[in-house]
Amino acid sequence: xxxxxxQWSEHASxxxxxxxxxxxxxxxxxxxxxxxxAGFPFLLKAGAAQRRELCQICRAKxxxxxxxxxxxxxxxxxxxxLERQLLVERHLISRQHGQGDKIxxxxxxxxxxxxxxxxxxxxxxxxxxxxxxxxxxxxRAANAMDDALEKQIDFAxxxxxxxxxxxxxxxxxxxxxxxxxxxxxxKLTGEIEKVQRAARDMHMAVRGFYGxxxxxxxxxxxxxxxxxxxxxxxxxxxxxQDQMVPQIVRYEQEARAxxxxxxxxxxxxxxxxxxxxxxxxxxxxxxxxLYLLSHLRLGxxxxxxxxxxxxxxxxxxxxxxxxHLQRIAGRVLTGSERREFRATFVRQRLSER
Amino acid sequence: xxxxxxQWSEHASxxxxxxxxxxxxxxxxxxxxxxxxAGFPFLLKAGAAQRRELCQICRAKxxxxxxxxxxxxxxxxxxxxLERQLLVERHLISRQHGQGDKIxxxxxxxxxxxxxxxxxxxxxxxxxxxxxxxxxxxxRAANAMDDALEKQIDFAxxxxxxxxxxxxxxxxxxxxxxxxxxxxxxKLTGEIEKVQRAARDMHMAVRGFYGxxxxxxxxxxxxxxxxxxxxxxxxxxxxxQDQMVPQIVRYEQEARAxxxxxxxxxxxxxxxxxxxxxxxxxxxxxxxxLYLLSHLRLGxxxxxxxxxxxxxxxxxxxxxxxxHLQRIAGRVLTGSERREFRATFVRQRLSER
Numbered sequence: 249x250x251x252x253x254x255q256w257s258e259h260a261s262x263x264x265x266x267x268x269x270x271x272x273x274x275x276x277x278x279x280x281x282x283x284x285x286a287g288f289p290f291l292l293k294a295g296a297a298q299r300r301e302l303c304q305i306c307r308a309k310x311x312x313x314x315x316x317x318x319x320x321x322x323x324x325x326x327x328x329x330l331e332r333q334l335l336v337e338r339h340l341i342s343r344q345h346g347q348g349d350k351i352x353x354x355x356x357x358x359x360x361x362x363x364x365x366x367x368x369x370x371x372x373x374x375x376x377x378x379x380x381x382x383x384x385x386x387x388r389a390a391n392a393m394d395d396a397l398e399k400q401i402d403f404a405x406x407x408x409x410x411x412x413x414x415x416x417x418x419x420x421x422x423x424x425x426x427x428x429x430x431x432x433x434x435k436l437t438g439e440i441e442k443v444q445r446a447a448r449d450m451h452m453a454v455r456g457f458y459g460x461x462x463x464x465x466x467x468x469x470x471x472x473x474x475x476x477x478x479x480x481x482x483x484x485x486x487x488x489q490d491q492m493v494p495q496i497v498r499y500e501q502e503a504r505a506x507x508x509x510x511x512x513x514x515x516x517x518x519x520x521x522x523x524x525x526x527x528x529x530x531x532x533x534x535x536x537x538l539y540l541l542s543h544l545r546l547g548x549x550x551x552x553x554x555x556x557x558x559x560x561x562x563x564x565x566x567x568x569x570x571x572h573l574q575r576i577a578g579r580v581l582t583g584s585e586r587r588e589f590r591a592t593f594v595r596q597r598l599s600e601r
Numbered sequence: 602x603x604x605x606x607x608q609w610s611e612h613a614s615x616x617x618x619x620x621x622x623x624x625x626x627x628x629x630x631x632x633x634x635x636x637x638x639a640g641f642p643f644l645l646k647a648g649a650a651q652r653r654e655l656c657q658i659c660r661a662k663x664x665x666x667x668x669x670x671x672x673x674x675x676x677x678x679x680x681x682x683l684e685r686q687l688l689v690e691r692h693l694i695s696r697q698h699g700q701g702d703k704i705x706x707x708x709x710x711x712x713x714x715x716x717x718x719x720x721x722x723x724x725x726x727x728x729x730x731x732x733x734x735x736x737x738x739x740x741r742a743a744n745a746m747d748d749a750l751e752k753q754i755d756f757a758x759x760x761x762x763x764x765x766x767x768x769x770x771x772x773x774x775x776x777x778x779x780x781x782x783x784x785x786x787x788k789l790t791g792e793i794e795k796v797q798r799a800a801r802d803m804h805m806a807v808r809g810f811y812g813x814x815x816x817x818x819x820x821x822x823x824x825x826x827x828x829x830x831x832x833x834x835x836x837x838x839x840x841x842q843d844q845m846v847p848q849i850v851r852y853e854q855e856a857r858a859x860x861x862x863x864x865x866x867x868x869x870x871x872x873x874x875x876x877x878x879x880x881x882x883x884x885x886x887x888x889x890x891l892y893l894l895s896h897l898r899l900g901x902x903x904x905x906x907x908x909x910x911x912x913x914x915x916x917x918x919x920x921x922x923x924x925h926l927q928r929i930a931g932r933v934l935t936g937s938e939r940r941e942f943r944a945t946f947v948r949q950r951l952s953e954r
Contacts, residue, residue, distance in 0.1 A: 513883045513941045514884065516883045517884040517944070520881040520883055521881060524878055524880065524881035524882075525878065529877075530866045531867065588866050591866075
């Protein structure tokens with residue numbers, strides 16, 4: 249496994265590509281497994297030496313279990329904060345994993361579809377993420393890698409409870425499946441709250457753009473299963489994939505159709521304003537940019553505006569994040585410099601057809 | 602004097618033309634005289650018969666004192682509310698004069714520079730309004746008409762106090778001079794509050810777009826003298842014209858220069874966003890429109906954007922008002938119909954070069 253830094257191109261992660269089934273609503277599908285190494289304490293109780301040993305073990309075993317992928321290893325404790333923030337913006341690590349100075353790592357495949365956090369909340373958090381509605385594929389890939397790893401590492405496991413995890417909500421299968429959904433029409437019509445309530449009733453969590461505890465920026469919602477204990481992995485996956493997600497997709501599509509039929513001016517107003525401001529503003533904040541991009545994306549998906557291609561807009565969701573912008577600028581930018589650089593960058597990108 | 606309705610063209614009042622000295626900051630200059638007819642009670646105590654008689658007297662005498670102008674008389678009690686609202690939007694009558702069903706009238710010259718409200722707060726409120734910084738001219742015209750009227754009507758007058766008026770703040774000369782100023786840069790830099798405090802110290806009132814008790818929509822401020830008692834007309838005028846207004850003009854011009862030098866991105870951001878939204882939105886509220894037009898006007902006055910000509914933008918300040926829009930549409934429009942019609946109208950006007 250290489251220790252060098254990935255050379256990020258000026259594109260967002262491939263899973264933001266906007267391809268795959270239902271990609272007008274489902275941005276990406278993610279399966280995450282939580283595993284812990286038997287014979288080591290959970291991380292809350294682990295000292296620096298144990299953390300270091302866990303990193304060494306996992307780094308080596310992940311290489312053996314990489315299933316032909318090229319995995320890059322990163323020691324996060326040694327990494328500048330800006331680089332860690334870049335990983336957060338690319339959804340390769342959680343916000344928590346990006347912060348602090350404890351010994352921890354990340355193994356990431358070159359296409360960014362596989363990312364393994366070591367020493368986050370659990371010893372191992374393995375995620376597979378694909379563009380569009382491809383949960384089954386993501387599950388297969390995660391499962392294969394889990395099986396391969398399990399041949400190398402003795403996981404903490406209880407015959408009664410299943411996989412043991414630091415947080416009780418993950419105990420059992422240790423699996424979390426989630427999809428990132430783009431729900432601008434439900435937001436515009438105000439029905440998003442009904443969906444959130446319905447999701448809770450179905451034991452799903454609806455979270456923001458960067459996961460737990462974050463806001464639903466740019467009308468992006470991360471929908472995930474809530475509990476893993478007492479249910480089989482396949483059951484969780486099937487429910488989620490065949491029932492819950494398609495239902496929300498249908499709601500969003502109905503809301504889009506209703507807007508187009510009953511309130512076309514409201515719809516086009518949001519879309520045209522977004523396009524106008526993105527192509528004219530001289531200062532753009534990151535949150536506002538996400539909302540504008542969201543409305544532009546809605547317009548493109550619905551064929552109500554001719555502008556840049558969807559891929560370009562999808563890229564901008566990630567590339568306009570603070571760390572990406574500074575990476576592109578090649579230097580540290582203050583808040584007001586970022587707003588100006590962001591506006592210039594967005595105008596340039598959107599004028600490329 | 603004709604009793605027919607003025608045929609409003611699809612242009613704002615001539616005084617909004619944006620001509621005359623300092624017209625980048627001073628939109629218009631206005632002189633208003635308050636007079637009451639001797640032998641009649643103030644209007645708070647006048648009954649319908651007295652109101653009717655006052656209208657008859659004033660209508661006839663105004664004709665004699667029209668100084669060669671064509672004056673049109675309008676009985677406001679018989680006029681549909683929408684037509685009255687149009688007069689308010691054209692600044693020919695006050696909001697109060699537009700409301701209610703009491704007997705009252707308006708005499709207005711065909712170029713709208715002279716407008717005489719009868720039975721507003723005082724029996725006679727005579728206003729002369731010109732484009733740009735032309736207070737002396739407006740004063741001369743108001744004075745000449747006042748002299749001519751005084752030969753026809755015995756005004757309520759006290760040797761000790763001067764002209765008697767319904768509200769004590771107007772007693773004395775009964776004169777109020779005001780200028781409508783466009784102060785977007787002082788608003789942007791946050792210095793407008795300092796100006797308002799300074800104005801109060803100089804016994805000036807700083808009011809909104811439609812006068813007393815209204816908000817400073819679209820960064821327009823109506824600056825007027827506060828007291829008239831105990832001071833000569835010429836003194837009031839000279840102070841206002843030579844000291845106070847030029848000082849605020851200078852503040853605004855300095856604020857514009859400071860923005861251009863120190864915060865060009867902020868300045869151009871507002872200007873470009875205004876232009877973008879005005880030419881792309883599908884729904885526009887009236888207040889938002891005034892602010893957008895304000896920033897666009899700033900950009901045009903400062904030569905920072907090439908777009909429509911200033912006259913076109915000045916016109917839109919008035920033409921996008923609710924009654925003007927309905928007059929242009931030729932029918933009554935609901936609030937949401939207006940927002941849509943306004944956006945369409947603005948897009949069309951701004952695409953005409």
